[in-house]
Amino acid sequence: MKTYTYTEKKDTRSGFGAGLTELGRTNPNVVALCADLIGSLKMDQFIKENPERFFQVGIAEANMMGIAAGLTIGGKIPFTGTFANFSTGRVYDQIRQSIAYSGKNVKICASHAGLTLGEDGATHQILEDIGLMKMLPGMTVINTCDYNQTKAATIAIADHEGPVYLRFGRPAVPVFTPENQKFEIGKALKLTEGTDVTIVATGHLVWEALEASKVLHEKGISAEVINIHTIKPLDEKAILESVAKTRCVVTAEEHNFLGGLGESVARTLALHNPTPQEFVATNDTFGESGTPAQLMEKYGLNSASIIEKVQTVIGRK
Template sequence: MKKYTDTGKKDTRSGFGAGLVLAGRENPKVLALTADLKPSVKMGDFAKEFPDRFVECGIAEANMVGVASGLAVTGMVPFCGSFAEFITGRVYDQIRQEVSYGNTNVKLASSHAGITLGEDGATHQTMEDIALMRALPGMVVLVPCDYNQTVQATLAAARYVGPVYIRFGRPSVPNFTDPDEPFEIGKIYNMNPGTDVTLVATGHLVWEALQAAEQLEAEGVSAEVLNVATIKPFDSKALLESVGKTGCAVVAEEHNAQGGLGEAVAGVLAANRPAPVEFINGGDRFGESGTPAQLMEAYGLDAAHIVAAARKAIARK
């Protein structure tokens, strides 16, 4: 089992903030737009270093996305930052028309995704955003797994020409990937080779999947761990290679069952290499108030549940 060390818990939204500053230094056309959430989406450092390239949009997300599309038409590279719910569900049609169909170089920076937003409750906890963004033709959907990878994914999003949705979160989570590894859009990162079951995870559940793999190893089960940091375009080849070897899979995500990574994986496997798959996700319901740890446990989004799901998947082979 490959060893990963948590170098200290950090919030992935701060990884975005750090990556955005690097992107701003690299390309003078990078802009930051927010809808009255500058501190929450960690745009403060960018605004301080590049005050003329920070565009406050006030509490008007539809206008922000439209303005970003126009800025992109003129050659700028705007990042629009807000909470995941307000940068997807609230402005879905604006994204569809002005960003996706218009194919403008707009980056949708999505913070506070999932239930681990915590105490604010269901109004602010979107568990549907990946489904919404995956459904849009041409939209790149990135869900990096920790702080370091979020820095690199933000840089990659800035360099890529076209619409990108990048999802990150509020809670501090283990930081364990190589800070210098460049982010490759469209690649599944194989975190640990194994032969009995493939654990497919995205976002901070990659850490939970690695913990699960360690526990399974102690039971004599060899688990391969895939980090799907790009949900779209989906790296079917890497998934099929892995499941071709292991014969079954568990998919773990902080998202509802409908339209998320689970269905992406199931679709690829059903079409190419049918295999038993177990799903770790939020099901079909809204979130609620609580601490991130309480909610992760209540919704079964942790290593213990991944271990149990892996046993089930293996038994179904």
């Protein structure tokens, strides 16, 4: 079994910052906007190097989304930066009308997604954003798993014509994907080969899935771990090929089971190959204050939960 290790932990939002900095040097059309969270979004270096291409809009996210839409008229490629909650739920109608329906080339970059935001609590811990964004026609939805992948995704979406929602997080997490791995939107990455169960994971749960697969291996269960960084468009082929072999699936995400990756996978399976599926996701609930690790444990979003669901789903085959 292929195993993964890591030498350091870094936050995915720093991967976004690094990607944006690189874009600032390579793509003169890239501009950035922020709603009073420059430090949190790691946009400092881009701003230092390209002050004329940065727009501080203040605490006014609706205006930020509209300005971003307007900047595309004139050929700019705007990257908006704020927390995931304020990037989606707060401005849903602005994104819907001025960006998605208008077909504008805006990159909505969202940090502090999910429970791992931690101590700030439920007001800031959005667990519905993937659903909100994937329901918008034409919106590409990406949720990256580590620093390297977030940096690569940030760079890749600049070349994609059309609106994109890029979701990443706050805490330092293991860096385990190769530094220069090409990021292909909509292309799943098979991390381990397995025969007994497919684990389809996104975001911070990808590392947890890899940790789970090691324990499962010791228990004699062969798990195939797929890293779904692009939730929409979903790489249905990769999922169906894997499930044809393993005949059961566990999906894992830092999001409500309603509207998330799991639902998209379930639809794919229902249409093409009905298969037992278990969901590692929050159970239609809000979050609360706590450390990221405490929250992930309490709400069942860690490797232990994945292992438990794998055992359940294998029993349903």
